Amino acid sequence: xxxxxxxxxxxxxxxxxxxxxxxxxxxxxxxxxxxxxxxxxxxxxxxxxxxxxxxxxxxxxxxxxxxxxxxxxxxxxxxxxxxxxxxxxxxxxxxxxxxxxxxxxxxxxxxxxxxxxxxxxxxxxxxxxxxxxxxxxxxxxxxxxxxxxxxxxxxxxxxxxxxxxxxxxxxxxxxxxxxxxxxxxxxxxxxxxxxxxxxxxxxxxxxxxxxxxxxx
Numbered sequence: 396x397x398x399x400x401x402x403x404x405x406x407x408x409x410x411x412x413x414x415x416x417x418x419x420x421x422x423x424x425x426x427x428x429x430x431x432x433x434x435x436x437x438x439x440x441x442x443x444x445x446x447x448x449x450x451x452x453x454x455x456x457x458x459x460x461x462x463x464x465x466x467x468x469x470x471x472x473x474x475x476x477x478x479x480x481x482x483x484x485x486x487x488x489x490x491x492x493x494x495x496x497x498x499x500x501x502x503x504x505x506x507x508x509x510x511x512x513x514x515x516x517x518x519x520x521x522x523x524x525x526x527x528x529x530x531x532x533x534x535x536x537x538x539x540x541x542x543x544x545x546x547x548x549x550x551x552x553x554x555x556x557x558x559x560x561x562x563x564x565x566x567x568x569x570x571x572x573x574x575x576x577x578x579x580x581x582x583x584x585x586x587x588x589x590x591x592x593x594x595x596x597x598x599x600x601x602x603x604x605x606x607x608x609x610x611x
Contacts, residue, residue, distance in 0.1 A: 399423055400435055403442060403460045418457035432458045443591050459590070479548035480557065488533055488543040488560060493525045496545045500556065507549050513605050517556065520584035521545070524558040524601050532562035532598070541598075552608040561598040 399420045406417055419425040435442045441460055483499050486492040500521055504514045525543060533540035546557040581588050585603040592599055 396431065396434060399431060400440060400442075400460075403458060406459070417459065428458055441589065443589065479550055480546040480555070481548060482544060482546050484543070484545040486543055488529050488540040488562070490529055492543050493522060493529060496525050496543065496558075497522055500545060500547060503547060504554070507554070509549075509554055509605075509607060513554065513607060516584040517554070517603075517605055520581045520588075520603055521556060521558065523581050524603070528558060528560045528562075532560040535563055549607070552606060554605040554607055556603045556605070557600050558603075559598060559600040563597070 399417075402420055403417055417428075419428060423431045432442045442458055443460070483503060484492070484496045486495060497518055501514060501518060504517060509517070525545070528543045529540075532543075541561045544557075544559045546559070548555055581601070581603065586606045587604040589602045590599060591602060
């Protein structure tokens with residue numbers, strides 16, 4: 396299990412522009428990965444399931460750890476985070492939702508006293524995350540696209556922002572420079588960023604953390 400965890404961390408560190416996905420590992424078959432990664436989660440490691448779609452729309456699923464901007468992976472978030480997160484935007488995932496989300500979050504960040512440099516990084520990262528939802532989350536929808544939701548909170552000196560959808564999710568496409576660059580830019584702008592899936596619902600959540608005290 397230790398070797399698998401080290402492999403997941405190394406893969407994520409070596410590939411900040413993508414989820415650093417691992418589908419199996421010597422001694423841990425693809426069929427056993429969910430169980431093995433569930434054990435790592437129980438031990439407190441931030442291991443999550445991620446999906447990648449290639450140029451032929453073939454979906455590959457695997458596992459990864461929290462994305463960081465060259466920093467050590469953090470183990471967990473404040474226990475009260477789920478209670479603190481506030482829904483700031485919930486709009487149909489159409490192009491007009493992107494500038495709306497950016498404006499709303501910018502206003503909240505300024506009101507909360509977030510430094511200007513962090514607000515600039517947040518604006519870029521949020522724009523990329525929301526744009527990816529609009530362009531990719533509902534491409535296989537039969538009717539109108541679903542929702543784009545932006546949640547945020549400030550706990551101590553950390554600002555956490557989540558961009559979530561209930562479609563196929565913000566799925567990176569191999570050989571798609573646009574989306575790949577978007578993930579890379581988010582990784583550069585945020586101090587910690589993580590792509591999360593849930594077994595009981597469709598969609599993805601991209602979580603970004605920004606340190607406000609300049610210690611990272």
